[in-house]
Amino acid sequence: MAVRKNIVITGASSGLGEGMARRFAAMGRDLALCARRRERLDALAAELTERHPGIRVVVRELDVNDHDRVFTVFEEFRSELGTLDRVVVNAGLGKGQPVGTGHFTANRQTVETNLVAGLAQCEAAVSVFREQNAGHLVVISSFSAVRGMPRNLTAYAASEAGLATLADGIRTDLLSTPVAVTTVLPGYIESEMTRRASGRTPLLASAEAGARALVAAIEKEPARAYVPWWPWTPLSVLVRMLPAGLLRRIG
Known part of the structure; x- marks a missing residue:
């Protein structure tokens, strides 16, 4: 399998995106990082190039909800960089609230950022890959995509399920081409989003361990990966089978 040298990561200023950038930089990859917080990107780029002098890191400020700018960036x-060898669609939002409780704006923003802006990123990436006749699209969804979730996760889970289904469809469409597509469904990994949404839980992987598991899975280029593999792969089977009443009590 060819090494994917030039890697784009969206939402790279913190959380999973930042963690993946650090791991790929340590592996000698050149990085194109984008996020809304330019100052954090600049600081990360300076740190990574100082630690790993042989790599290139280019950055752009980007709000993925500005769809035209996604294509431009x-x-x-x-x-x-010359080519884009891998694009990691990672930027996302997780501030949903129970449906029908007066928080339509938050739920709409979550769906628009995770699904509609996710589509924009996939469109931009795959158009490049089709021209190159090569590339690896990585879509970071969520474990919550495995089924409909209650309370604050309802809109979020729906957006992530839509994103995962989008990636599956793109993969099917590109089966006869050299373009690979991987859907990643992380469980609880320490980040700004999980700190807000889930607090501390025995299932929460550290940011470092989570980034290591994400990059290891991505490098294998599977069609689909639950990350970390344990316990989220077996849990994906269990959660699908749970009665709705039980899911509601523990969700």
């Missing part, structure tokens, strides 16, 4: 990254 990806083309700028390709121009600077």
